[in-house]
Amino acid sequence: MSKKTLVIGGGIAGITAAQKIAQNGGDVILIEKEDALGGNFAKLTYTFPVLGDAKALVSQEVQKVQTTPSIEILTNTTLTACQGSVGDFSVELKTLSGTRQEIVGAIIVAAGFHYMEPTAYTEYSYGRSPKVVTSLEFEKMAAENRLPQGNVRVVFVHCVGSRDKAKGYVYCSKICCSYSAKHAIMMKKANPQSKSYVFYIDIRALGKGYEEFIRSAMEEHNVRYIRGRVAKVLESEGKLLVRAEDSLMGNPVEVEADLVVLASAMEPPVGSRDLAAMLGIATDEYGFFQDVESNVRPCHSSKPGIFLAGSCTQPMEIASAVAMGGLSASEALAVTR
Amino acid sequence: MPRLDKVAQIPKPDKIFVFKSCVASNKYPGIEACSSDSLRILGIEPVDSDEQTCCGGFVTFANVAAPTASMPAVARNLSLAEEKGLDTCVVCNGCWTFLNEFGHFMNHNAEVKASVNMMLNMMGKEYKGTGSVYHIAEMYYRLKEELAENVKRPLKGIKVATHYGCHYLGGGKYTAIDDAQMPSYLEEIIEILGGEVVPYTANRECCGTGFTQVINGKDLSLEHTKTKLDSVKEADPDILVVQCPYCHSQLDRIQQQFNYRDEGDFQTPILHIAQLVGMGLGLDVAKLGFAAHVSGRARLENVLDRIGR
């Protein structure tokens, strides 16, 4: 029986799981398909509800795993085959230098998530106008100090791709409300002259301090929240026309904007169904990994010995991903020793 | 972006049943003449029947009876093509929606189909649901290569704006060949014909006819048409191309009314896509039926002078 644990995914959930196992005397192989650890967290500028420096936080965590001798980090590596059962999985890893066989006792899947590309939402002019960006692109713009300057209006659009039966996903992406508020605040801090508008259906601030965070955007940073889903973004004379309904009033409204930020849905990681088939575990209708019992065993996959962590199971914020990483680490330790 | 998988499913038959539209026949005969002739040039023999009536949609949208009353009329018209074993090609967005949508509804609703067939059987007809309905713009897009080969009178230097019309793209959310919000196949056809596409802001706005609104709520209808026409005027195209005769009639005739009322000076010629293709394919000028056009005829003459008669 192997005492090693394979962690798939070097995002914050995978890093936390690897760290916790190592802290308790286990051996870990941490694989990441990209060339650096950090995952989606590393692409952010600030965290919420406290505006912490995301890059510093994640590099601190990455450094911890990199300096732990019992964690072997393999970047640019993917899983290509997996056989066996709990305590004795034989896995095949494809690295840059070739393939490699390993025997591991447990597997933690922390494959993360993917921001949906809202190309199907042609009504928002995404991909046609450079002034319409996704939240991820907005983060990048903020990191590179490319946010528009001067007297500009920025419109944030909630629920792009989520809560949508026709073209997207029916589920709620859970964190878009909070991160859009974060973006609005970032915009205001970077350019105090700017005016921000947020179009929402409901505000779903499900976490400690989240409601207060969004209220602070409204009250202190003067962000205008309009209840209504944006119907159309048109380009007109170098400006964007954002059309929606102020559904609290019942009036169709129009905002002339210089930048439109689409809070696109969190969707399952690319290739999640293939990975699930390889591991022999179940996914839900969207392609997220299915837990076997969501109330008391949220990190157990449908196969014993394979555990789930982070946002590959459902849309989730950083704190929950960290908690879930810790939980799956303790479950993995229980079967490997 | 056009849905290429849908386009590929459209056949290139030898013959097709051309369903005539009421507005096209009686207000803008050029559309009727051009649709048959252009299809013939592109290698499809148009088949015609004088038994075909109005699509039957009028009954539903005017609320003069429940949709149950237009269902048999739709089925009857579709059965005319089915008898000949052909698919149907329509020139009007309204006809397309009703034939397509109600046909689809009957195909998936055995009870309604049976009751409709009970009526049709009395007149010796039957609706089976075997034929498909295609819009003529779809056919042109499918016959892109043939179109490119046959251009005789390239629309060189002619600025063309597009208006798709609501009932093809909106009503056909899942069945149309393009996305409802940002379609682009008409633009491609225009480029094949050698024209220059002009974008304008209100591209996807409704023409303002609103089925019955132009009769019962004229003020609303005019206000909406004005926003549309204002936006078109700003872009100043030589031609605004539409794919629905009803939009054609609204946009063409209301311009004249605004001019009479001194609410602006609108002189944009409106052309149906069949007329535009007919023009590109070098049909006789009389066949294009420009004499029936109300607004912007001087500009149409100018366009003809530029590209050759």
Added chain:
Amino acid sequence: MRLRIHENGIRTIVEESIQKSLTACLQCSKCGGGCAHVDEFDLSPRQVIEYLLDCLDEQVLDSRTIWLCGKNCTECEVICPVGLPLNGIMVTLREEATRRGVEPKYEQPSLIYHKFEHCSKHRREGEEG
């Protein structure tokens, strides 16, 4: 009627006088729901604030609400979950309306206020457009 939203309405004057951002309004409708006289207003206090945010200044200044509300009663102000001083807002609006020469509208609304007859203006020429 589609509105173009901007930021240069009397909203700025109101915000200056109450020293608070109107975007703080939750739009929870507690003010109108708790008000004893809301039936007589044309706009509920919540709507006044939303109109101000939408820069529908004329509608706000033309409304009866600003003349009827915020006189002696502080019901809405007391129950407002974000503590917006609604009385202060109404006072500012009344001052602004007086400054602009808007006629005060104290009279009670008639019962048929909301029931406008269907306009029978009817044109026949060119029915098919």
Added chain:
Amino acid sequence: MLEQVKDWDDDFYERWKPIAMGFVNEAERCLQCGKCTGQCPAAAVTPGYNPRKLIRDLVDGNIKRILSSVELWQCFFCSGCYSTCPMDINFPFFIFMLRLGAMNEGYGWEDVKQLEAYAEKDYLKDGITVSIRERNPFVVDTVGDIGKIREAAGLPTKRVVSKRGVAEINMISDLSGMTSFMKKIGGVDLLDCNTCDDAQARRCKTKPLPSKVGKITTKTRFYNYGEPSGGKTNAKT
């Protein structure tokens, strides 16, 4: 105005669903997100019209407000709401069916009557709804005879539907109950601008809307969703 809960008809929607022939049955899905109204051409030019509110009232069962409203008759049928709806609600069909419901309660007959004339004089007589008759005096001056234009384009002078076709359309109309429905409304004059005299023209321009259509009294409709004055003046700034 204060709305009383007793105004609501809790099971109207349930009762109405089967009447609507399975065309429409997903109003419960509505998220009230307002995407429909945001792009609606009718809402953009009308202060009160709002598809979202109509759906809300339908699901709530606040049906009196919908059926007696002017707004119900202001839809443009552009299908924009359907094409943009994240929950795939086919709202234009709601309007068809709700209008029939409103007519059942005695509203909107004057509108329908004008259209009925097209059905009776053109659709049933010639088999073509939009006939060669020109009803626009301006166009008569500009365009002239359509028959000649048709001839020049190589078409028959008049598009004629075969006798059999017209007979079959009439038969369908009888069988589906459309004819009896139209008899109930009664006929109406349809004028032809080509042939109309001065007296007729005067009457045509000044004729008020009828209060009675055939044997049916039509009730006055109201602006139930807002006042007919809007942000028109502010919209420009």
